[in-house]
Amino acid sequence: MIKQSTITEIFESSKIEDVVGDFVNLKKRGVNLLGLCPFHGEKTPSFTVSPAKNIYKCFGCGVGGNPVNFIMEHEGLTYPEALRYLAKKYNIAIEESETTDEQRQEKQLYDSLYLVNDFAQKYYEQQLFETERGKKIALSYFKERGFREETIRKFGLGYAPEKGNTFTLYAVNKGYKQDTLQKAGLTTSRGRDFFRDRVQFTIHNLTGKVVGFGGRILVKNVKAPKYLNTPESEIYNKSKILYGAYFAKRAIRSQDECIMVEGYTDVLSLHQSGIENVVASSGTSLTVDQIRLVKRYTPNIKIIYDGDPAGVKAALRGLDLVLEQDMNVRVVLLPQGEDPDSYLQKVGATAFREFIDKNASDFILFKTNLLLDEAKGDPIKKANLIKDIVGSIAKIPDPLKRSVYIRECANRLEIGEDVLVQTTNKLKMEHIRKQQKQEERDRRQAQRNRTTTPPDESWPDAPPSDFPSEIPPDLEHGFPSDEPDDSSFPPTRETRSAPPAVDASSKVIVGDEFQEKDIVRLLMSFGEEEMEEGISVAQYILINVEEVLEAFDHSFYKKIVQDCLEMLKAKTPITQKHFLQSPDQEVSKLAATLLTTPYEYSKNWEEKLMNPLQTQPMPEKNYKKDTVIAVNRIKLRKVNKLLNENQSKIKALQEQGGDAMDMIKQIKVQQKLLQIREEIANLLGTRGAIK
Ligand SMILES: [Zn+2]
Numbered sequence: 001m002i003k004q005s006t007i008t009e010i011f012e013s014s015k016i017e018d019v020v021g022d023f024v025n026l027k028k029r030g031v032n033l034l035g036l037c038p039f040h041g042e043k044t045p046s047f048t049v050s051p052a053k054n055i056y057k058c059f060g061c062g063v064g065g066n067p068v069n070f071i072m073e074h075e076g077l078t079y080p081e082a083l084r085y086l087a088k089k090y091n092i093a094i095e096e097s098e099t100t101d102e103q104r105q106e107k108q109l110y111d112s113l114y115l116v117n118d119f120a121q122k123y124y125e126q127q128l129f130e131t132e133r134g135k136k137i138a139l140s141y142f143k144e145r146g147f148r149e150e151t152i153r154k155f156g157l158g159y160a161p162e163k164g165n166t167f168t169l170y171a172v173n174k175g176y177k178q179d180t181l182q183k184a185g186l187t188t189s190r191g192r193d194f195f196r197d198r199v200q201f202t203i204h205n206l207t208g209k210v211v212g213f214g215g216r217i218l219v220k221n222v223k224a225p226k227y228l229n230t231p232e233s234e235i236y237n238k239s240k241i242l243y244g245a246y247f248a249k250r251a252i253r254s255q256d257e258c259i260m261v262e263g264y265t266d267v268l269s270l271h272q273s274g275i276e277n278v279v280a281s282s283g284t285s286l287t288v289d290q291i292r293l294v295k296r297y298t299p300n301i302k303i304i305y306d307g308d309p310a311g312v313k314a315a316l317r318g319l320d321l322v323l324e325q326d327m328n329v330r331v332v333l334l335p336q337g338e339d340p341d342s343y344l345q346k347v348g349a350t351a352f353r354e355f356i357d358k359n360a361s362d363f364i365l366f367k368t369n370l371l372l373d374e375a376k377g378d379p380i381k382k383a384n385l386i387k388d389i390v391g392s393i394a395k396i397p398d399p400l401k402r403s404v405y406i407r408e409c410a411n412r413l414e415i416g417e418d419v420l421v422q423t424t425n426k427l428k429m430e431h432i433r434k435q436q437k438q439e440e441r442d443r444r445q446a447q448r449n450r451t452t453t454p455p456d457e458s459w460p461d462a463p464p465s466d467f468p469s470e471i472p473p474d475l476e477h478g479f480p481s482d483e484p485d486d487s488s489f490p491p492t493r494e495t496r497s498a499p500p501a502v503d504a505s506s507k508v509i510v511g512d513e514f515q516e517k518d519i520v521r522l523l524m525s526f527g528e529e530e531m532e533e534g535i536s537v538a539q540y541i542l543i544n545v546e547e548v549l550e551a552f553d554h555s556f557y558k559k560i561v562q563d564c565l566e567m568l569k570a571k572t573p574i575t576q577k578h579f580l581q582s583p584d585q586e587v588s589k590l591a592a593t594l595l596t597t598p599y600e601y602s603k604n605w606e607e608k609l610m611n612p613l614q615t616q617p618m619p620e621k622n623y624k625k626d627t628v629i630a631v632n633r634i635k636l637r638k639v640n641k642l643l644n645e646n647q648s649k650i651k652a653l654q655e656q657g658g659d660a661m662d663m664i665k666q667i668k669v670q671q672k673l674l675q676i677r678e679e680i681a682n683l684l685g686t687r688g689a690i691k
Contacts, residue, residue, distance in 0.1 A: 001103065002083055003095040010083055011581045013090040014067035016054045023074055038074060039063050041256040041299065050596060055580060057596035064592035066580050076206035076249070076296060079585065112180045113235045117210040119176065120186050123167060124158025124200040124213070134159040137218055138199045145265060146345060151272045155247070156202035160195035160215055167193045185212065185231040195228060201264040203230070204246040206293070212236040214243070214264055239287040242279040242294070243267055249297055251276035257300040259356075260286075266304075266340040273349035285315070291325045300328045302360055307336040316367050323395040329363035332356045364392055364405050368412050386413060390420060394427035511553025515634045519545060520557050521594045522630055523564055526623040527574035537627055538564060538574040544631045548638040560587065628683070636680045643673045 017026060017033055026033040026049055037047035040061035047058045057064035063073065071082040087094050127134045128142075138159035142152055161167065168187045172178055181187035186194055198215030205211045212230030230236055244267040252258045259278040261267060270278040281290055294301060301322060305312045312333060322329050332355075334343050344352045361369075368389050375381035389409055396402045406424060410417040519541060527538035542565050549565075552558035564574055572578075579591035650666045652658075 001097050002080060003097040006087070006092065006095045007083060007583070008581075009092050010086050010090070011066070011068070013092060014054070014086050015051065016056055016067050016070070017049055017051050019067040019070055019086070019089070020049050020056055037061060037063075038253055039296075048596065053576070053580070053592075053595060055592040055596060057592055062593065063589075064596060065585075065589040066592060069585060069589055069592065072585065073296070076293075079583065081207060109183070110235060112177075113184050113233060114209050114211075116171070116176050116180050116184045116186065117212065117235075119171065119174070120167065120184075120213070121156050121158065121200075121202050121210045123170065124160055124195075124202075125153075125156060126158075127161055128152075128157065128159040128199075131159070131161070133162065137197075141199055141218055145269070145341065146272075147268055148272060151268060155244075155268060155271075156204075156210065158200035158202065158213075160193065160198045160200050160213075162197040164192050164196065167195075183233060185233050185236070194230070198228065201243070203236070203241060203243060205235070205241065206246055206249065208246045209235075211241065216264075237289075240289040240293070242281060242290050244271065244279045245293065247271060248277050248279050252279075252294070252297040256298045257302060258294045258298050260294075260301055260303045261340045262306065263339065263341065269341040269344050273344060273352070275349065275353065286319070286322065288321055288325070291322050291327060295325060295327060299326070300330075302330045302332060302356065303363075304332045304334065304340050304356060306339045307334040313370065316363075316370070319363060319367075320392050320395050323363070323392060324397070326397045330360040331363050331366045332360045333366075364389065365408060365412070367392065368409050372412065382413075386415065386420075386423070389413070390423045390427060393420075394424050512634065512637055513554060515630070515637060516552055516554050516557040518626075518630045519634055520560050520590070522623065522627050523561065523574065524576060524579045524591050524594055526627070527564070528576075529623060531624060531627060536574075537623065539568060540627060541631055542568050545634065548635055551638040551641060556586065632680045632683050636677060639673055639677050639680065643670065643677065646670050646673060 020026065020033075020035070024035040024038050024047065026035040027045075028034075029048075031050070031052060033049040033051070034045045035047045035049070036042055036045050037058040037060050039047075039058060040063075042060050046060040047056065049056045055064060055066055056070055065073070067086060068079070068082045071077055071085050072079065075082070075085065077085060084094065086092075128138050129135070139152075142157060147157075165187075168178070168181060168191060171181055171186070178187060178191065182189060188194055195213060195215040197219060198217050201214040201216070202210055203212040203214060212233070212235075214230075215228045217224055217226055217228070229238065232238060243264055248258070248267075248271070255277045257277055259270065259275065261270065261278060261280050263280055267278050267280045270276075279294070281287075291301075303319075305315060316331075319329060334340065334355075338346070340352075343355075347355070368385075371385045371388065372382075375385045393402055393405045393409065396405065402424065406420045407417060410420045413420075523538055523541055527536065527541075529537045531537045531540040542561070545561060546565060549558060549561055552561070567574055567578075576591070576595060580588055580595070582588045582591070646666060646669050650663065650670065653663050653666065
């Protein structure tokens with residue numbers, strides 16, 4: 001583990017404008033810097049860097065964070081990897097602290113696996129260039145395919161020798177443990193080499209470390225499979241790796257598109273000819289993890305298929321999950337009998353590029369045409385085809401896109417648009433219903449977990465139906481001062497599980513999300529400021545909110561407030577920096593997001609209701625008033641919940657003809673709660689509106 005003092009030094013030294021500036025062209029705009037967002041495609045810059053706060057924030061897609069967050073997201077690194085990256089950039093010596101035995105062992109295993117893979121890669125490369133058979137069989141194969149030496153070296157190609165345990169013996173001789181060789185999948189349990197007499201394609205992870213190999217056999221007429229991949233290991237998970245991604249990521253981002261092919265050699269050929277934004281799923285059908293990996297860099301995928309319609313049809317089935325991830329998928333079918341490698345050799349890079357640009361067609365329309373061709377004149381096949389297509393369309397999260405597809409497909413299928421709309425809606429409803437059921441189950445589970453606390457402290461999950469929700473949800477969304485995009489909200493458990501199929505405009509608000517988030521925002525933004533003489537905003541909030549903290553709906557916000565309470569008790573100052581530099585990525589990103597938004601949400605919603613055109617004053621000027629309102633509002637909501645719960649208790653007692661003392665007790669509680677509510681409402685001066 002990296003020592004806290006080193007981490008602090010890294011944070012203190014890292015300048016957001018330098019760190020981002022290595023990847024994004026930034027221009028000065030007032031006190032901030034502005035550039036094109038590297039995380040989503042855009043033509044007008046909305047990616048803002050604040051040197052004063054040492055954070056970035058995109059007003060287009062909502063991402064935000066500190067220098068470490070940026071490096072993690074941009075380079076696909078883990079937290080410690082990002083810290084090491086920055087330490088290197090700023091010449092900071094890393095001091096490690098003592099770790100537990102378990103952590104040390106795990107790290108040792110990972111390190112040893114990376115090490116032995118790296119060793120194997122160098123060995124295979126040496127076998128390729130320096131041995132008789134390597135040169136004769138493997139190198140000539142690569143040369144025949146037109147790979148230049150620089151390409152072979154760059155991608156770490158190699159040759160695994162023929163004889164049963166040549167590599168294993170050599171490695172053991174050099175001090176590598178047989179156990180480690182086995183764990184890395186380089187040696188079989190019987191002590192033989194896993195790869196024998198094969199050309200070796202090295203598989204790198206996103207940071208360029210060797211995690212495995214793909215070996216292709218060259219000698220004909222053997223029973224062995226043509227391709228052999230490293231078995232899954234602690235560092236190699238096939239479904240999470242895309243071949244070539246390490247070499248392609250920059251080009252993918254700069255061209256805002258990822259080209260996907262099937263084979264290793266396709267990647268190499270395209271890359272060598274200057275088409276560098278290319279990756280391969282290496283034999284497996286696409287997985288959600290692989291798509292998410294691409295999505296980090298671009299929403300646009302172009303998939304190139306060999307010119308073999310039967311194979312394509314099978315591959316298309318797996319593509320719906322790409323749609324679910326809201327990616328733009330285009331498909332290119334090469335001429336009959338060609339693969340990307342062969343076709344590129346045949347026509348050259350320029351013609352190849354032209355071909356794929358010209359022939360890329362939208363996935364759904366491509367699928368429609370392909371299946372339609374096959375179903376010609378067969379009504380049963382056509383009915384199935386419609387179901388199939390509609391199934392794909394229903395997976396698209398964006399309603400606008402969906403309606404465009406429906407129109408287009410109705411046209412091609414020669415059926416009424418309304419039929420397609422109906423079927424799509426039916427499927428969507430099923431989808432949503434399924435998700436709601438799941439959510440309901442999760443909620444009940446959470447409730448069950450909570451009933452372990454005394455009944456008086458348990459709270460109903462949703463606001464009671466007879467209490468009007470404080471702010472009409474559609475109004476809350478409609479305010480121009482709202483966050484520009486839903487995705488800028490921290491991925492709380494709730495928003496994460498919100499059905500992706502629902503229109504983007506209808507964000508799911510669960511419980512008191514807005515109120516709780518606002519409390520966190522005030523703590524983060526103004527915690528240190530003075531509220532009253534000798535009392536900070538943080539103190540004021542925490543003293544007041546502590547009594548209703550148990551009733552927070554959102555565990556994420558609750559946890560933040562709880563941590564602040566601990567800090568308050570330990571007399572640790574609650575500063576912006578504390579949140580911005582939190583080792584918890586969710587916290588630091590939330591802080592960056594909340595601290596860069598000039599207008600968070602509408603605190604003075606009552607005024608806005610009366611006068612929607614009124615310009616909002618900067619929240620900085622209002623924090624005292626905001627704090628009072630936010631604190632009282634959240635208390636009011638929680639008291640309302642308590643009241644409602646108490647009321648049902650009284651009702652139950654009445655119905656059961658329960659004990660009179662119990663009844664009196666509950667009525668007293670009721671009176672007390674009503675009194676508290678009255679007080680808060682008076683403080684807020686908005687009794688009618690809020691209640
Ligand atoms: Zn963005």
